Amino acid sequence: MDLTYGPEQEAFRAEARAWLSANVPREPLPSMDTAEGFEAHRAWERRMFDDRWSVVSWPREYGGRDAGVLEWLVFEEEYWRAGAPGRVSQNGIFLLAPTLFEFGTDEQKARYLPAMASADEIWCQGWSEPNAGSDLAGIRSKAVADGGDYLLTGQKTWASRGAFAEWMFGLFRTDPTAERHRGLTYFLVPMDAPGVTVRPIAQLDGETGFAEVFLEDVRVPASQVLGEVNQGWGVAMATAGSERGMNLRSPARYTEAAGRLVELYGELGEDAHDPSLPADVAQAWMDTEAYRLHTMWTVSKVLAGGKVGPEASLNKVWWSEMDVRLHETALRLLGPRAHLLPEAPEAHAGAKWLDGFLFSLAGPIYAGTNEIQRNVIAERVLGLPRS
């Protein structure tokens, strides 16, 4: 058992830290859920890409550094430590990319990955539909073969970053006669294709963080099918595994937030009236530390040749619920001031706690609700019978 990073990782850390400290924007960028903020975030990702920092774990031919998983974790630690912006490209680089690496043809990888790494093309997800949320296999949007192409028709919703993204990936029904989980196909769809209509949806914070996407006979060539036709469920579950597991949520963003919470206690703790706050701050810190340790445990297993299966659902429940508790604790520390918007004259300098709180509340809902995750844990880890 060795709990320290090796010299290669520490050298990598030093290089990443130096680059980040010279390049991370001094002022926070505007929200990525506004048109202006979206482009500012795109420019930041482009800046990272130019120096090969946007996708460190990818092969060099697609813009990465061939970095191993430990280096990736180290990069994430440095990234969040430096206070760098959230990743507007996250749906693409963390969710679609692993699926492309696993299921994509060489042509597809060459076509999509470099533009994803440079943020020239930003992706949104097309999973949920008005009648297919937790019951994802209830998807009704369909794709009908037409010559060598497919015609896509239907409605997708809750597509994060859908208001501004260039591309969408998602599931469409190609065989309406098949059993629900079969007959689905994974498509890559350009948002500017004729027949695509985007209706942005304002989120809790009032910004258009997600969108509804209407498709009417949208012509998509067969080269934009990822994996086999009618095998889309299996392909999509690979993406879901990434989203629930550690690809989307490295421990670093949480350990960084926990560190800020401890600092906030140092600033405000004496004036806080709630005697349970010290214990709750300590628990929030421990929860993030446990997540970090659990990730190291899992990574060590993977490096030794093991696989991560349905246990990924344990991860998703843990990080999403600890994130909510952490932010609730910060808001209790801040008291009534917690609810002032950043532009309020008396807002706390750390007004991003409020944004973080709102964002955390989405965690137990997206990427498969935590109720679905608990079913997965019970059925596929503990072996209980399906309902």
Place this chain on the structure above:
Amino acid sequence: MDFAFSDDQRLFQQTVREVFDKECAPEHVRAAWGSDDGRVNGIWSKLADIGVIGLTAPEAAGGMGLDEVDLVLLLEESGRAGLADPLVENAAVAVPLLRDAGDGEWLSRVASGEAMAAVGFASEPYVVGAGGADLLLLLQARDEVWAVPAADVGTKEEPALDRGRRLYRVSWSPGSGTSLARGADAHRLVDAAFDRAALGTAAQLVGLADRVIEITADYAREREQFGKSIGSFQAVKHHLANALLKLEFARPAVYRAAHSVAADAPERARDVSMAKVFAADAGLLAAKVGLQVHGAIGYTWEHDLHLFMKPIWGRAVAYGDAAWHRARVARALGVA
């Protein structure tokens, strides 16, 4: 970075599990609970023979010269088995304490299983296993460590719910026995002993929670109501998923604490406290869920569930409960 146990460590764990499967099955634990001394018949010499009790003693003293990273999985197994005997107090606490205090004579006898030790802490009102012990290690005054033969102390059992964990009041007049350390040396020994007791107990709690979840999931699969297995109901599934979630995130916290204790890391106390918080919470939730999912049958003396549930309750509050340890983490973070 390699946060994993070695093949040798896993093999040792497997060996110990096989011993417990054979000699510390529920019927053996049940018999121990009904016995005079609360111990599982014959298990102690077996554990001594394969090296578990003297694991951290140097080879010269008949031990294996290994550390807490090697020991933690074995203690976890003893929890899984519901072992009644005071293994934490001997293998995890007394042996390294005698080793570090330089008392070779008692060390060899305890490591070989020939003598039983019990450890009295200032923070604990009761001394586990004092009635059957040959040696009392008394740490009641933090700046002194005493080794006292059983003949020189008075013990009185306070019967407790967990019949495998016998609790005693110990009375003793200072002066008899041998002073092992004083002053700053004693502080170091006492603090390390406490952290080892908390870590060892946390490891057992992980094993106990694992066992309770296992037997509860088995029961949920078999038991039928409304014409189907109760494990197919979402309410039952979510109870068990919550218990497993707590357990799986307690595990790495406990293993990291073992590493911190073995390395005597600067964060040792913080890491041990974190481990005890998570292990206690995981154990208590597993016990609660286990009982609820079993229903009335789990509330009986006849069913095995209580052989694992009661040890969880007692251990959750032993050597600092979750609140105490959470407060110690808070102080380590400067949040207090």
